[in-house]
Amino acid sequence: MITIAGGSVMADTKGIVRKRHRFLFIAPDANEVCVAGSFNQWDPEATPMKKRRDGTWYAVVYLSPGRYEYRIVVDGIxxxxxxxxTRRPNQYGGTNCIFEQL
Incomplete structure (x- = not known):
């Protein structure tokens, strides 16, 4: 893997370019926060977020250009x-967030 421009863009050995996307979520009382979405096969444990002192959680992923959906998992919920x-209804009665990675 090759890192370019201080980590904001990456290219793998096949030349596929991936750009950095940062998730932020405020949950000062949470013990564990993860992000699950179409980029990690909706695995609620695949992308754990890190907690800052101010109660903000963050995670950084590198994604190819495209449209992605996600939800936040807070203490298993x-x-x-x-x-x-931007949202769309999901099959479980909730909504998925949508973002476009350019």
Whole structure:
């Protein structure tokens, strides 16, 4: 894997370019926060977030250009991201957040 521009862009050995995407979520009382989505096969443990002192959680992933859906998992409970402007209903009665990685 090759890192370019201080870690904001990566290319793997096949030349596929992936750009950095950062997730942020505020949950000061949470013990564990993860992000699950179409980029990690909806695995609620695949992308754990790290907690900052101010109660903000973050995770960084590198993704190819495309449209992705996700949800936040807080202490095992699937949760909506209140900062997500674009959503679509999912089959479980909730909503998935949508973002476009350019």
């Amino acid at each position: 699937w949760t909506d991201d209140p900062n997500c402007p």
